[in-house]
Amino acid sequence: MDKVDLWTLSDLATPWCIRVAVTLGVAEHMARGVTKIDELARAADCDADSLARVLRHLVDKGVFEEPADGEFALNEAARVLVEPGPLRGNLHLDGWGGRIAGAWSGLLAAVRTGRPSYEKVFGLPYWEDLDANPGLSASYDAQMKDGGRSVPDPAALVDDDWENVHHVVDVGGGTGALLAETLRAHPHVRGTLVDLPRTVARSDEVFTSAGVADRVAVSGQSFFDPLPAGADVYLLTRLLLDWPDEPATTLLARCAEAAAPHGRVVVDGGVSPGHTPARGGLMVMILTGGRTRNLDQFGALAAKAGLRVAASGNAPSGRFIVECRPA
Template sequence: MSGLITPMALRVAVTLGLPDRLRDNPATARELAPELEVDPLALDLLLAHLTTLGVAERTASGYRTTDFGALLGAGAGNGLNNLLHHDSAAGRADLAFVDLVHSVRTGEPAYPVRYGQDFWTDLAGQRHLRDAFDQQMTDRMRNWVPQIVRNYDWSRFGTLVDVGGGHGSLLAAILTANPAMRGHLVELEDTAAGARAVLGLYGLGGRTEVTGGSFFDPLPTGGDAYLLFDVLHDWDDEQAHRILARCAEAGDRVLVVESLGESTEFDLVMLVHFGGRDRGLHDFERLASAHGLKLESVTQVTGGRSLLEFTR
């Protein structure tokens, strides 16, 4: 439980591209080292441990990625490569766990201690991190979207405003299943451009609008419901109040989809990365009440997510 060696070995293997590089073309550490610009002896030590783990295997031609190790490849379709790579949003953020003691002592994120600025500022300044984060969110949603669409009556709303809706995969699925609905997605401009493309691929351009902007700024008015999916847990109470205030001033119904504090591990991730946390039901009621919003219903929409419906 206390060992750091194997988790870091897997992350370095992904960062160096070893699972993909060695999938169909076995090579020795000495052959690979110049190509990857690494030390051959150190690389051999890493590959030996990856062999112990079953991620790689020795052949007459050198090391080769196993079928198990191929699950770490960029094209494996499970999102692991994006989560573990040192230069992706999630992989980079996880390295801040070396400063967990700072977060525990102060209640503040550890990310700025390691990188000199907060997570969101880092994403704003490095497009590849923003793209990796957007892909991470899309990967997370893949298995949840059908459940969310099925387990809640979205047809009650004429227009749904998805606040911080990423590339729009959830909004697209909701609108596809409910042809009478319209949608409006709000996201930072770089991500909003991707959302326009995704919604267009679904043939929803005529029923959707995408606004580039922050949920800390005034939101488009006229929506029947304002959806915050996995947004509030990224923020401390002060910032969560600001987001809810914007939703409440734009409309009379706010839909909050979150985990209700069911994962202790995820709580620490939110703390270290963002200074946020999962919250319990009463925490959300307390936050919402400050903006004239009262809890109307709670609906479990996935195995780990509940939809809290608040009305003015």
């Protein structure tokens, strides 16, 4: 392994400079041909000297170039910032990206207390903050839609026996991108999207543009309340890790009661194979007190919720999937 350079690893200037440049739309202005610092600052509505200092820092790190004094341009690394995809939303400080960036300042408090520290930083617990700020929740929903799945792929089953599946419920399915792709891939399947009312309200366009609107029902509700019953598959994608053990068990129990007796619960995300400690999940530790779990830890939660792990394995995309059946 190369020698670890702690100065570089602990530098906060570069991550913040990138976010400031993204939030000010600097790359887009450059792509439109605005390159002189005064014109860039005017277009971005900011101070020219300060912007130049931020851009020079990034130039030194290999993002943007300064072909002449006071003139900045895109290079290969910076061009990614004008391409479609999830990166910009994740880095944009005026939306959910700003909350995520700022939330890291609560890491110490989370470690000291063993409790999520989001409220200490932003004044409200994470989910309540989203409830209280419609612009923020819109930006969160958009980031969930584009964030991890810029090209959504259909849900995967360990056994891939989709011919036996007729009804899928996507629990906490966001604005429906995964469900839409799943229904497109399996024309005999119908789907139900369960998420908070404000989020399912944004799903129309997703289902219509995928051409599956006639096979979808939506249920704007909490997934801690009883779920639509009797479906063949209940999907929990990138969801369970948001929650500490107690609410995660309640959520799984809701799935178990709705899936009984013959349905299954498919967990995609937040569970790692094997018995060694699960990695990752630091952000949810700060935001919500959630965690990633290994298969043993997940199996224990599932058992409390009335489920047994029936199968696990990797989807074609490489994601680790766990399938449970009512015990």
